[in-house]
Amino acid sequence: MPLGEFELIDRYFKRPARRAALGVGDDCALLRVKPGMSLAISSDMLVEGRHFLSTVRPERLGHKALAVNLSDLAACGARPLAFTLALSLPSADPDFLADFATGLFRLADEHDCELIGGDTTAGPLNICITVFGEVPVGAALLRSGALPGDDLYVSGQPGHARIALEVFRGTLQADGEVFETARMAMEMPTPRVELGLALRGIATSAVDVSDGLIGDLGHILESSAVGATLDVDALPESALLTQLPPSLRRQFALAGGDDYELLFTARRGDRQAVVDAAWAAQTPVTRIGVIQASEGLRLVDGRGCPERDIYARFDHFKT
Amino acid sequence: MPLGEFELIDRYFKRPARRAALGVGDDCALLRVKPGMSLAISSDMLVEGRHFLSTVRPERLGHKALAVNLSDLAACGARPLAFTLALSLPSADPDFLADFATGLFRLADEHDCELIGGDTTAGPLNICITVFGEVPVGAALLRSGALPGDDLYVSGQPGHARIALEVFRGTLQADGEVFETARMAMEMPTPRVELGLALRGIATSAVDVSDGLIGDLGHILESSAVGATLDVDALPESALLTQLPPSLRRQFALAGGDDYELLFTARRGDRQAVVDAAWAAQTPVTRIGVIQASEGLRLVDGRGCPERDIYARFDHFKT
Numbered sequence: 001m002p003l004g005e006f007e008l009i010d011r012y013f014k015r016p017a018r019r020a021a022l023g024v025g026d027d028c029a030l031l032r033v034k035p036g037m038s039l040a041i042s043s044d045m046l047v048e049g050r051h052f053l054s055t056v057r058p059e060r061l062g063h064k065a066l067a068v069n070l071s072d073l074a075a076c077g078a079r080p081l082a083f084t085l086a087l088s089l090p091s092a093d094p095d096f097l098a099d100f101a102t103g104l105f106r107l108a109d110e111h112d113c114e115l116i117g118g119d120t121t122a123g124p125l126n127i128c129i130t131v132f133g134e135v136p137v138g139a140a141l142l143r144s145g146a147l148p149g150d151d152l153y154v155s156g157q158p159g160h161a162r163i164a165l166e167v168f169r170g171t172l173q174a175d176g177e178v179f180e181t182a183r184m185a186m187e188m189p190t191p192r193v194e195l196g197l198a199l200r201g202i203a204t205s206a207v208d209v210s211d212g213l214i215g216d217l218g219h220i221l222e223s224s225a226v227g228a229t230l231d232v233d234a235l236p237e238s239a240l241l242t243q244l245p246p247s248l249r250r251q252f253a254l255a256g257g258d259d260y261e262l263l264f265t266a267r268r269g270d271r272q273a274v275v276d277a278a279w280a281a282q283t284p285v286t287r288i289g290v291i292q293a294s295e296g297l298r299l300v301d302g303r304g305c306p307e308r309d310i311y312a313r314f315d316h317f318k319t
Numbered sequence: 320m321p322l323g324e325f326e327l328i329d330r331y332f333k334r335p336a337r338r339a340a341l342g343v344g345d346d347c348a349l350l351r352v353k354p355g356m357s358l359a360i361s362s363d364m365l366v367e368g369r370h371f372l373s374t375v376r377p378e379r380l381g382h383k384a385l386a387v388n389l390s391d392l393a394a395c396g397a398r399p400l401a402f403t404l405a406l407s408l409p410s411a412d413p414d415f416l417a418d419f420a421t422g423l424f425r426l427a428d429e430h431d432c433e434l435i436g437g438d439t440t441a442g443p444l445n446i447c448i449t450v451f452g453e454v455p456v457g458a459a460l461l462r463s464g465a466l467p468g469d470d471l472y473v474s475g476q477p478g479h480a481r482i483a484l485e486v487f488r489g490t491l492q493a494d495g496e497v498f499e500t501a502r503m504a505m506e507m508p509t510p511r512v513e514l515g516l517a518l519r520g521i522a523t524s525a526v527d528v529s530d531g532l533i534g535d536l537g538h539i540l541e542s543s544a545v546g547a548t549l550d551v552d553a554l555p556e557s558a559l560l561t562q563l564p565p566s567l568r569r570q571f572a573l574a575g576g577d578d579y580e581l582l583f584t585a586r587r588g589d590r591q592a593v594v595d596a597a598w599a600a601q602t603p604v605t606r607i608g609v610i611q612a613s614e615g616l617r618l619v620d621g622r623g624c625p626e627r628d629i630y631a632r633f634d635h636f637k638t
Binding site for chain 1: 358369370394451
């Protein structure tokens with residue numbers, strides 16, 4: 001039996017309002033922002049075949065749809081507060097919706113992030129989440145604060161999601177365990193919210209790595225009007241990546257896409273503070289380069305010799 | 320030549336940040352909310368074939384995508400501040416984007432509403448806007464405040480958009496001028512922002528009419544735990560509607576959908592205040608019924624005799 005739009009909202013997405021003055025079910029949600037706080041806002045749209053495959057389990061899809069948005073808050077050092085969900089569905093399939101809601105709310109509850117409104121409609125599968133976080137005025141991590149001499153860091157192990165994508169595409173083979181681990185990276189990314197919070201006052205700039213490390217590093221370099229040297233031999237190793245040929249390993253780490261790691265800079269004198277923040281957030285962080293005044297990105301190996309490979313940025317309109 | 324995602328954002332949607340501390344182009348936008356103000360938030364997703372037809376001009380589509388969101392702010396009595404835009408496009412067509420942006424920003428500028436962030440991706444055409452407005456704490460118009468004895472009002476002339484839809488569907492014929500006027504109602508709705516602001520402190524409840532007058536009245540009745548009697552002979556007349564057979568005229572006015580008018584209640588003693596608010600907002604308003612303690616909706620004619628027709632609600636999953 002097809003569900004109407006309102007029954008659908010009620011059954012799967014209506015929960016009692018908490019911090020919002022008014023939650024799902026009026027024309028608007030009402031949100032109060034504490035004095036001295038800015039609201040950090042980000043919106044991401046997920047489309048089948050581009051941000052997820054039709055094979056993904058709805059529960060993981062619910063997780064990922066929110067995770068990619070929380071990752072944007074993390075990159076600003078903002079604490080998650082709330083989100084809206086707009087959902088276009090080919091049909092109001094109760095099994096899909098129940099599973100989707102399970103994955104979505106599990107991650108939302110982990111971060112105490114409340115669903116405060118949204119929209120549902122019939123149409124090609126499309127998920128658009130807008131997320132709200134709070135950050136003290138002036139304390140947000142921006143892309144524009146990197147300074148010459150700063151160290152460059154990345155969290156986690158970028159490249160894993162791309163392994164899974166290439167296995168799905170049929171260009172790569174991987175044994176069961178490797179594939180499952182890579183698939184989890186692709187379908188269940190962990191937004192680095194705690195790391196973003198721990199880096200307030202320490203990171204001079206930050207961006208979330210969603211389009212490939214080099215592409216997103218480009219945003220920091222452009223916004224900060226600086227350049228960088230990146231040591232490709234310093235990139236985080238992993239059991240998964242070392243199974244790949246060296247050229248692929250680097251390509252995936254530098255331009256894989258869908259990583260949702262934090263790429264950030266910090267003063268050289270703050271190395272211990274970065275280690276402490278990573279420890280506090282229980283998130284691995286690797287120093288991979290240095291910011292310089294001269295514009296452009298230089299890739300070098302561990303001996304400082306230039307690397308000549310060119311890595312394309314992962315652009316949602318180009319690949 | 321296909322445009323990449325970032326060039327696309329830059330070319331058509333990047334403008335200097337105004338009130339947002341940080342606009343398009345970082346991981347998050349940062350918004351400050353004035354002391355004593357709540358943020359009103361609403362999110363609407365528009366899908367081709369459901370919320371607009373493939374024949375719509377991109378400029379009008381840009382207008383409508385924002386208008387339906389501003390209508391939600393209007394229904395809360397909130398003043399527009401900013402919005403995010405997430406856009407899924409089959410291709411990055413420069414003509415489409417330039418025209419879409421023209422219609423979008425013209426309406427945005429009329430309401431001093433700033434684009435502060437968003438997302439673009441390739442995929443089936445889908446437009447998701449999340450809009451932000453401010454309203455003094457405690458002053459928002461809600462669905463839940465209607466009291467027995469309150470008058471029931473509607474703005475404008477609900478039903479016009481449905482005339483155009485039925486002409487497009489081929490179930491109705493209309494001469495050129497009638498069709499153009501109806502088509503403007505469908506494709507270029509006017510969000511009743513000024514009326515919503517003028518009704519602060521006067522309306523006891525409000526909702527925007529997007530799913531048909533009766534359907535949306537149901538939200539007020541349910542949220543307020545009241546009933547109503549609606550005089551169908553009091554519904555606003557118009558040159559367009561009077562050209563229809565009486566039964567269609569009523570059906571379109573009561574359950575047409577896509578109207579984006581305000582439906583609201585006010586104390587009987589505030590009739591002059593409502594007239595003054597309508598005048599101040601330069602928006603026609605018609606008194607069409609009364610709120611009662613006994614639940615349910617009763618349709619009567621001008622003599623108070625029950626109407627027996629049943630009008631279906633316009634539900635985006637059912638029609």
